[in-house]
Amino acid sequence: MLGNQLIVELKRACTVKNLLLWAAILIVIPTIRFYTIKEGYQFSDPIEVFQEMVSTIISLLFPALAIIIYLPSFLQEQKNNFISYTRTRTSLNTYLLSKGIINACLTGIVMFLLVFLTFVFAVYVEPHLGIIYYSPIDENSVIPRVTFSQFLSYGDLTYGVIYSLWVSINAVVYSTIAFMLLLIIENPFVALSAPFLYYHIFNFITGVLAAPWFSPLSTIFPFNIVEQALWTVFVPFSFLLIVIIGLYIFAIRNRKEWMI
Numbered sequence: 001m002l003g004n005q006l007i008v009e010l011k012r013a014c015t016v017k018n019l020l021l022w023a024a025i026l027i028v029i030p031t032i033r034f035y036t037i038k039e040g041y042q043f044s045d046p047i048e049v050f051q052e053m054v055s056t057i058i059s060l061l062f063p064a065l066a067i068i069i070y071l072p073s074f075l076q077e078q079k080n081n082f083i084s085y086t087r088t089r090t091s092l093n094t095y096l097l098s099k100g101i102i103n104a105c106l107t108g109i110v111m112f113l114l115v116f117l118t119f120v121f122a123v124y125v126e127p128h129l130g131i132i133y134y135s136p137i138d139e140n141s142v143i144p145r146v147t148f149s150q151f152l153s154y155g156d157l158t159y160g161v162i163y164s165l166w167v168s169i170n171a172v173v174y175s176t177i178a179f180m181l182l183l184i185i186e187n188p189f190v191a192l193s194a195p196f197l198y199y200h201i202f203n204f205i206t207g208v209l210a211a212p213w214f215s216p217l218s219t220i221f222p223f224n225i226v227e228q229a230l231w232t233v234f235v236p237f238s239f240l241l242i243v244i245i246g247l248y249i250f251a252i253r254n255r256k257e258w259m260i
Contacts, residue, residue, distance in 0.1 A: 005090055005098040013073060013102055022110050025065060030118045033057050044137050047156065050122035051146065051223045054115060054167075059221035063196040066171035067178045069110050070103045074179065075188050100179055107175040112168035119160035147213075147222035147233060166233070170220050173240045174199070180247040202236070 033053045043049050058065070126132055148166070151159040174195045181191035199216045206215040212225050219233040 001090065002094055002098060005094050006101060009098045009102045013070060013106060015073075018070075018073065022069065025069070025110060026114055026117060029057055029061075029065075030114070030121070034121075038131050042135050043132055044135055046123040046127055046132075046134075047152070047159075049126065049132055050119050050160075053118050053122055055221055055223040058114065058118075059217060059223075062167075062171070062217075062220065063174045063199045065114075066107050066111060066174040067192055067195065069107045069175065071175060071178055071182065071192065074099055074103065075182060075192070078182065078188070096183070100176065103175055103179050104172045108168045108172045111171035112164050115167045116160060116164035119164060123156055123160065145227040146225070147219075147228045147230065149227055150230065167220060170237065173237070173244065176244055177240065177247065180244065180251055183251050184247065 030053055033056060037049070037052050041052065043052070148159065148163050151162050178192050178195050181194055182188060185191040203215045203217040206212055206218075212218050213228040213232045214235050216236045218225050219236050222228065222233070
């Protein structure tokens with residue numbers, strides 16, 4: 001029954017409006033950022049171009065991007081009391097589980113493609129177009145490395161895939177937290193804005209504490225600090241996993257109060 005419900009929810013999610021939204025996220029945002037850096041910046045290799053393309057607009061809007069991929073559709077169903085209408089056809093647990101899975105899958109796929117397609121363009125396509133001028137590297141200069149650069153020793157493609165997966169996994173975590181908050185909190189604005197506020201407030205706090213390597217932003221988009229040990233990126237990530245577990249336990253214990 002869950003499999004059938006997943007198919008139904010996937011078809012329901014793939015509306016023209018959502019498809020256009022996902023296409024805009026995948027195409028418009030990287031294009032805008034590329035045209036802001038194609039002149040006036042100094043690059044020594046395509047990897048630097050990729051890192052610059054994902055380090056500003058995408059990094060600043062990251063929680064919002066993760067949330068708008070699917071959750072507005074679920075919120076609309078909540079407002080229309082759609083959940084109560086489905087209870088005669090499928091169990092509430094199956095319905096909400098399918099919603100959570102579709103939210104996670106679509107968010108993960110779109111965010112993975114956003115980063116990976118940007119990587120493919122910057123590393124494999126743009127060098128053939130010759131739009132970016134690459135400055136020759138001085139043999140005496142030291143180019144600072146950033147976290148996840150450790151994987152470059154296994155090849156550019158390996159780095160691109162692993163880093164894209166890391167961003168997509170974090171996007172799934174943020175969107176899942178927002179999804180569960182929609183079930184628990186009556187105010188949808190608070191539920192959807194909480195992950196975004198956490199992301200930026202704790203980024204500010206870690207800056208004040210002089211520990212940017214634990215920043216939610218810098219552990220996902222580590223291009224504003226020098227290379228750190230990989231274990232550091234799992235500190236805020238682990239905290240968010242604990243939050244998800246806590247929200248799940250709270251939701252199960254208070255399921256009668258869900259907006260159904």
